[in-house]
Amino acid sequence: xxxxxxxxxxxxxxxxxxxxxxxxxxxxxxxxxxxxxxxxxxxxxxxxxxxxxxxxxxxxxxxxxxxxxxxxxxxxxxxxxxxxxxxxxxxxxxxxxxxxxxxxxxxxxxxxxxxxxxxxxxxxxxxxxxxxxxxxxxxxxxxxxxxxxxxxxxxxxxxxxxxxxxxxxxxxxxxxxxxxxxxxxxxxxxxxxxxxxxxxxxxxxxxxxxxxxxxxxxxxxx
Amino acid sequence: xxxxxxxxxxxxxxxxxxxxxxxxxxxxxxxxxxxxxxxxxxxxxxxxxxxxxxxxxxxxxxxxxxxxxxxxxxxxxxxxxxxxxxxxxxxxxxxxxxxxxxxxxxxxxxxxxxxxxxxxxxxxxxxxxxxxxxxxxxxxxxxxxxxxxxxxxxxxxxxxxxxxxxxxxxxxxxxxxxxxxxxxxxxxxxxxxxxxxxxxxxxxxxxxxxxxxxxxxxxxxxxxxxxxxxxxxxxxxxxxxxxxxxxxxxxxxxxxxxxxxxxxxxxxxxxxxxxxxxxxxxxxxxxxxxxxxxxxxxxxxxxxxxxxxxxxxxxxxxxxxxxxxxxxxxxxxxxxxxxxxxxxxxx
Numbered sequence: 001x002x003x004x005x006x007x008x009x010x011x012x013x014x015x016x017x018x019x020x021x022x023x024x025x026x027x028x029x030x031x032x033x034x035x036x037x038x039x040x041x042x043x044x045x046x047x048x049x050x051x052x053x054x055x056x057x058x059x060x061x062x063x064x065x066x067x068x069x070x071x072x073x074x075x076x077x078x079x080x081x082x083x084x085x086x087x088x089x090x091x092x093x094x095x096x097x098x099x100x101x102x103x104x105x106x107x108x109x110x111x112x113x114x115x116x117x118x119x120x121x122x123x124x125x126x127x128x129x130x131x132x133x134x135x136x137x138x139x140x141x142x143x144x145x146x147x148x149x150x151x152x153x154x155x156x157x158x159x160x161x162x163x164x165x166x167x168x169x170x171x172x173x174x175x176x177x178x179x180x181x182x183x184x185x186x187x188x189x190x191x192x193x194x195x196x197x198x199x200x201x202x203x204x205x206x207x208x209x210x211x212x213x214x215x216x217x218x219x220x221x222x
Numbered sequence: 223x224x225x226x227x228x229x230x231x232x233x234x235x236x237x238x239x240x241x242x243x244x245x246x247x248x249x250x251x252x253x254x255x256x257x258x259x260x261x262x263x264x265x266x267x268x269x270x271x272x273x274x275x276x277x278x279x280x281x282x283x284x285x286x287x288x289x290x291x292x293x294x295x296x297x298x299x300x301x302x303x304x305x306x307x308x309x310x311x312x313x314x315x316x317x318x319x320x321x322x323x324x325x326x327x328x329x330x331x332x333x334x335x336x337x338x339x340x341x342x343x344x345x346x347x348x349x350x351x352x353x354x355x356x357x358x359x360x361x362x363x364x365x366x367x368x369x370x371x372x373x374x375x376x377x378x379x380x381x382x383x384x385x386x387x388x389x390x391x392x393x394x395x396x397x398x399x400x401x402x403x404x405x406x407x408x409x410x411x412x413x414x415x416x417x418x419x420x421x422x423x424x425x426x427x428x429x430x431x432x433x434x435x436x437x438x439x440x441x442x443x444x445x446x447x448x449x450x451x452x453x454x455x456x457x458x459x460x461x462x463x464x465x466x467x468x469x470x471x472x473x474x475x476x477x478x479x480x481x482x483x484x485x486x487x488x489x490x491x492x493x494x495x496x497x498x499x500x501x502x503x504x505x506x507x508x509x510x511x512x513x514x515x516x517x518x519x520x521x522x523x524x525x526x527x528x529x530x531x532x533x534x535x536x537x538x539x540x541x542x543x544x545x546x547x548x549x550x551x552x553x554x555x556x557x558x559x560x561x562x563x564x565x566x567x568x569x
Contacts, residue, residue, distance in 0.1 A: 049411045050401030057399075087566075098562040105558050133412030135532025142541035149542055149550045156557040163561040212550045216538040222395055 060217030075158020299357030308494030393479035414525035422474020
């Protein structure tokens with residue numbers, strides 16, 4: 001692998017490692033907490049499967065939140081050093097800016113992959129421990145993949161925002177301001193429109209870019 | 223005009239209590255107007271009766287208000303729906319379906335039993351879509367008449383013949399997941415015997431097995447409403463009070479969707495003749511009727527229902543589909559490309 005890429009990854013990892021390890025541990029542990037929902041022994045053939053399903057559904061709601069917050073953090077952290085140094089370091093490197101951006105992106109994505117692997121291992125361990133009856137299934141791989149893709153999407157947005165031009169940032173802020181203002185006007189005039197709610201719907205429902213964050217995040221389901 | 227008359231009539235009523243303070247002439251005028259209002263209502267009702275539209279298709283006869291849709295289309299729809307469940311024409315021809323508020327006197331009933339149904343929420347029209355809404359309501363009311371006491375108890379008084387696996391299974395699974403009753407929890411865990419109890423298809427039902435005291439107590443504690451004395455006694459440890467609350471009525475522990483889902487399963491697995499056979503049977507328990515109709519024991523049926531219910535039920539899969547995953551990764555690539563082409567360094 002490219003030595004410069006490895007160095008960028010190393011530097012980036014040094015910056016985020018505490019949070020990355022913490023998040024990885026959390027997502028590894030969460031699937032195991034589902035098993036505490038059953039009263040009896042988890043290997044019991046007549047264990048409270050419904051309890052696991054309910055707990056899996058509840059815990060599942062935490063994963064998209066973790067994915068979004070983690071991506072927010074990583075997306076902000078990935079450009080922090082460059083911003084502090086006013087990008088002088090990046091400009092002095094003997095590589096094109098495009099390549100540097102890709103290196104930065106990959107460096108920031110490594111902790112995402114690590115957390116997804118942690119979730120996969122935690123989910124697989126939980127699935128191995130329990131005795132699931134016919135018709136009820138564990139989805140550790142599907143859940144970990146969903147987490148990976150969702151975190152990458154959110155991270156990409158933050159990453160792109162971090163490298164955006166002043167004009168683009170201003171445009172984005174202006175769009176948000178217009179949205180807030182239209183919501184305010186709709187409220188004052190008692191109009192039956194909800195611009196913010198509608199925008200969130202468009203973004204989070206298929207084929208919106210954040211549709212991956214919604215949907216089923218249960219480790220155990222039928 | 224009606225509103226004005228109604229206001230005046232109401233005022234007549236209110237002034238009656240204080241007549242010693244009011245002008246007698248005014249009171250007489252209000253009462254006169256009140257009488258006029260009653261006459262208008264009566265005349266309108268008569269006209270409505272005269273305009274009743276009777277229509278039939280095959281054995282089904284429907285009477286609805288004239289101008290409120292095509293009775294023949296509604297009858298056609300009802301016939302088709304119940305034929306799908308194997309209900310014989312000879313049974314359907316025992317009834318006449320009459321819209322609420324429409325007189326039956328103008329139509330030929332021929333010893334048929336009148337079943338009253340409601341018009342769906344002020345709708346009107348002559349097309350098939352409207353007829354379909356009317357037929358839904360008519361079929362719903364008719365279902366109550368088709369069920370004897372045993373099946374009425376089993377299906378919660380009515381049965382919607384338009385139910386499908388798609389409409390009921392998700393709700394049935396949600397109830398199983400909720401696990402309010404021991405039988406439901408163990409049914410989900412794979413015990414077919416508990417599925418029998420959960421569905422209420424035992425050959426010899428036992429309310430004590432359906433509703434264990436511990437579950438009743440738990441269910442009462444979970445209710446976020448003020449407790450009556452009986453409920454308090456149950457929570458405080460009086461088992462007979464608990465039994466008195468839940469075991470009366472002898473309903474099955476499953477929700478209605480669970481049992482409707484079971485009926486849909488029976489039709490899919492054993493054909494449309496099962497429901498008429500069960501309805502025509504006079505055995506006291508649902509389990510015995512099912513054994514006669516299908517040749518299978520309730521245990522076998524419940525196990526097969528559970529297997530049928532669970533696998534196809536994941537309506538929202540955990541796995542991101544190829545399209546969703548692909549489009550998400552495409553968004554990632556677009557954003558990365560945009561970031562790589564950014565002119566930020568030139569700012």
